[in-house]
Amino acid sequence: MSAVSTSRCRVLVCTNQRFGASADSCGRRGAAEVLATLDAAVADGRLPPDVAVAPGPCFGHCTKGPNVRIVGGDLLHGIAATDHEWAVARIAEAVAASCGGEKPSSSD
Numbered sequence: 438m439s440a441v442s443t444s445r446c447r448v449l450v451c452t453n454q455r456f457g458a459s460a461d462s463c464g465r466r467g468a469a470e471v472l473a474t475l476d477a478a479v480a481d482g483r484l485p486p487d488v489a490v491a492p493g494p495c496f497g498h499c500t501k502g503p504n505v506r507i508v509g510g511d512l513l514h515g516i517a518a519t520d521h522e523w524a525v526a527r528i529a530e531a532v533a534a535s536c537g538g539e540k541p542s543s544s545d
């Protein structure tokens with residue numbers, strides 16, 4: 438994970454796991470894969486290097502996850518890592534809107 442202390446923008450991925458037959462949660466919806474995807478995106482330059490990605494707490498929207506909070510900005514729902522490219526693009530847009538800076542160019 439990126440160093441938080443020197444980061445321009447913090448991105449928290451709810452990785453909370455709720456247990457029970459009817460307990461929906463980000464952890465059950467693939468949050469660990471989202472976290473790994475975003476970490477890799479910082480490492481390979483698809484997200485700016487001064488973005489810190491870290492596990493976060495439950496944001497209270499457990500049935501809409503995986504949920505990602507841009508600290509000081511948006512709370513994003515349904516950031517599924519089944520489509521890595523879309524997830525990274527969505528977070529890049531939110532980071533640019535909330536933290537400033539340029540959005541990384543798309544690969545199209």
Ligand code: FES
Nearest residue numbers: 451463495496499
């Ligand atoms: S489990 Fe992620 S918002 Fe509650």
